[in-house]
Every structure is written in C-alpha cells, then in structure tokens.
Amino acid sequence: MRTYLAFLHKDPESDFTVTFPDFPGCITAGSTLDEARAMAQEALPFHIEGLLEDGEILPDPKSLDAALEADPMNKEAVAFLVEVPGDEPVVRVNITAPKSALTRIDHYAASIGMSRSAFLIQSARQAMQRGD
Numbered sequence: 001m002r003t004y005l006a007f008l009h010k011d012p013e014s015d016f017t018v019t020f021p022d023f024p025g026c027i028t029a030g031s032t033l034d035e036a037r038a039m040a041q042e043a044l045p046f047h048i049e050g051l052l053e054d055g056e057i058l059p060d061p062k063s064l065d066a067a068l069e070a071d072p073m074n075k076e077a078v079a080f081l082v083e084v085p086g087d088e089p090v091v092r093v094n095i096t097a098p099k100s101a102l103t104r105i106d107h108y109a110a111s112i113g114m115s116r117s118a119f120l121i122q123s124a125r126q127a128m129q130r131g132d
Helices: 033-053 064-070 072-076 099-111 116-130
Strands: 002-010 016-019 027-030 078-084
Touching (some): 002 033, 002 064, 002 072, 016 033, 027 033, 033 078, 064 072
Antiparallel strands (some): 002 016, 002 078, 016 027
C-alpha cells in the first residue's frame, strides 16, 4: 500500500479543496472537513486507476519538504496522508550504467518531477509501445 500527501485548502468564500502534489490533475472538494477528506480517499484511488489503465507509471510519493518547496501555496494548507491500495509488487533490481548517464537521468527525471526508477520504467514502456 502506498501513501501519498494531500493538502487541504480553505478559502473563506468556498468549500474545502484537496490537492495532491504527486498528481497535479487530481483535485477534489467537500463542504465540510470530513467530506473533503472522504472525497480525497475516493478521488485519489480513482485517479490512479485511470493512470494505470493508460499505462502510466505512478510517481514515488514526495516528501512533505519537497511538496512544500514545489508549491508555496501548500505552506498555507493542512497536509494529510491518503493510502492507496497497491496490488502490484515492486521489485528492486540492480543495473550497471555509466555514472555520467545516471547523473543525466537523475537530473532530467528530477526536472520533470519523477524519480530515477519511475523515469526508467516510463521510458522503457514508451519504447516498447513504439516497438523500439
């Protein structure tokens, strides 16, 4: 089971809004705090299910510090965790690669908000879909 950060935002003129720093397109809301948290628990697994069906790779969960640094608006929000069931086991592998290649991969992956593992898996899936 994976756990992702969620941020609860409250504007005086609106409902409670929940955003997910690891999933910028996933947003939900509720008229009460409890409703917003319940909606977050429904919205994130639904969003992830759609990503997996489209062959996307799930990002590694961001740390609270990284999420706060990435978006200053999160500093005014309340952070909480949302657990997402994971049915596919993750396996650690060992690869051999030139250090300079790994450095470039790490820099590029970080610039697009991904981990090295997620980037390599996504790149491999894309190459297989193209038939490379």
